[in-house]
Amino acid sequence: MLDIGDETLVLTHDAMAEGVHFLPGQDAADVAWKLVATNLSDLAAKGAEPLGVLLGYRFGGDDTRFVEGLREVLDHYHVPLLGGDTIGGPGSQVLGLTALGRATCRPVPARSGARVGDGLWLTGPVGGAMIGFEALQAGHGDSAAYRRPAALLAQGQALAPLVTAMMDVSDGLLLDAARMADASAMTFTIDAQAVPIAAPEARRGEALRWGDDYQLLFTAPAGTALPVPAHRIGEVTARRDTALLIDGAPPSGSLGYQHS
Amino acid sequence: MLDIGDETLVLTHDAMAEGVHFLPGQDAADVAWKLVATNLSDLAAKGAEPLGVLLGYRFGGDDTRFVEGLREVLDHYHVPLLGGDTIGGPGSQVLGLTALGRATCRPVPARSGARVGDGLWLTGPVGGAMIGFEALQAGHGDSAAYRRPAALLAQGQALAPLVTAMMDVSDGLLLDAARMADASAMTFTIDAQAVPIAAPEARRGEALRWGDDYQLLFTAPAGTALPVPAHRIGEVTARRDTALLIDGAPPSGSLGYQHS
Numbered sequence: 142m143l144d145i146g147d148e149t150l151v152l153t154h155d156a157m158a159e160g161v162h163f164l165p166g167q168d169a170a171d172v173a174w175k176l177v178a179t180n181l182s183d184l185a186a187k188g189a190e191p192l193g194v195l196l197g198y199r200f201g202g203d204d205t206r207f208v209e210g211l212r213e214v215l216d217h218y219h220v221p222l223l224g225g226d227t228i229g230g231p232g233s234q235v236l237g238l239t240a241l242g243r244a245t246c247r248p249v250p251a252r253s254g255a256r257v258g259d260g261l262w263l264t265g266p267v268g269g270a271m272i273g274f275e276a277l278q279a280g281h282g283d284s285a286a287y288r289r290p291a292a293l294l295a296q297g298q299a300l301a302p303l304v305t306a307m308m309d310v311s312d313g314l315l316l317d318a319a320r321m322a323d324a325s326a327m328t329f330t331i332d333a334q335a336v337p338i339a340a341p342e343a344r345r346g347e348a349l350r351w352g353d354d355y356q357l358l359f360t361a362p363a364g365t366a367l368p369v370p371a372h373r374i375g376e377v378t379a380r381r382d383t384a385l386l387i388d389g390a391p392p393s394g395s396l397g398y399q400h401s
Numbered sequence: 402m403l404d405i406g407d408e409t410l411v412l413t414h415d416a417m418a419e420g421v422h423f424l425p426g427q428d429a430a431d432v433a434w435k436l437v438a439t440n441l442s443d444l445a446a447k448g449a450e451p452l453g454v455l456l457g458y459r460f461g462g463d464d465t466r467f468v469e470g471l472r473e474v475l476d477h478y479h480v481p482l483l484g485g486d487t488i489g490g491p492g493s494q495v496l497g498l499t500a501l502g503r504a505t506c507r508p509v510p511a512r513s514g515a516r517v518g519d520g521l522w523l524t525g526p527v528g529g530a531m532i533g534f535e536a537l538q539a540g541h542g543d544s545a546a547y548r549r550p551a552a553l554l555a556q557g558q559a560l561a562p563l564v565t566a567m568m569d570v571s572d573g574l575l576l577d578a579a580r581m582a583d584a585s586a587m588t589f590t591i592d593a594q595a596v597p598i599a600a601p602e603a604r605r606g607e608a609l610r611w612g613d614d615y616q617l618l619f620t621a622p623a624g625t626a627l628p629v630p631a632h633r634i635g636e637v638t639a640r641r642d643t644a645l646l647i648d649g650a651p652p653s654g655s656l657g658y659q660h661s
Contacts, residue, residue, distance in 0.1 A: 150405070154456070158459065195499050199416070233493065
């Protein structure tokens, strides 16, 4: 975040590497889409309006498909490519993207503002990317949720003036909720059944731990009239010795999925 | 470049890869320095004041030395690290840096503004990085000019209101001068002996072609009182069938050194 003149800029930078964030054989157009959409999702969580992106790109993959996907995602979100740099030479594909946005609401929502009594909300289902990833691995079924995540820019901008805390769920709902609870020095109580999932009921536990869905997770004071559809999945309570209580108990096992 | 409120932002992004822009055995602190300084040099050429940088970094090199060099260069130029992303996993080291600056002068200097009769100027000697690179390869002698280039921020800001065109010399004086001449649709006549070099006289031709010195190359109307030391190395003339005339003749051989 950076104040300049009477505006506040929001800046994000994500790097993606072959073998870490995407598979060597994956369609480069999908890689481009995801690289841009995940950065725009960061802006969405800040209620920011995107101004443009800068790309660092290493030639050597399917450069034509990459450029096609890049054009597609930038057109879709009406975001200009402001600049960037390309490099050649041998080595695995690594991509970097900087996205630049303008805050539409100040203070800009952070993870740290949740207060006792706030509701905990989620804009939509999790687990869809998990199912999509499995479809991609299997070679059949609908993998779009994994390959082409949406950046919820309009929702983020509509919510920003009303929320006490907000973030996008990239690494799994439970892990990211715990981060927000820690940043706010609160404990979040979550009703697992209230979480919308885009996966079979038998896989609810996994859906709550899988990442890549990019829904917005936010807290808002009780009684807030929300301008966009969202699901109340829990409540903010005074800090106890755990960040999360799932159906009254601390979560068991891993909370989620952490990129190195 | 991006107008926001009543300010103009200048954005640059450079990517550097092991084996292309630096050697596998090179001190990671020097790599960090160069990554930042070269991006700040881009800002200098636009007369911009740096606001901050965002870094994309892949773990796996000498991360401690990298962070030391990063801190050193950011402290030196009083520039904050605004954010970034790190990735792990196997693969060669690739770095990306976005630098963000505020234009101090509008219109922001471009390569395309040189006019007939303007003088062609250079802020300081070229060839120092070539000598420094050779010292580094040889394992003795002063390699600082190659390892730790300076970003001429103060000079760029002082010159910006006065120049008709400006750029930093990253890929070699002749190559970059030809680019500026082409962008301006002019021919630049250069007096080879007037170019200051930081190399033995016998290597003047190489010094004019080697990159990595990051001097500012600019054009200014005849009679302009310059606020910083600079060397007049030639003149802007109406476009002929070549971008450059060196001592009256088109340059022979390669103009410079092009990163892929």
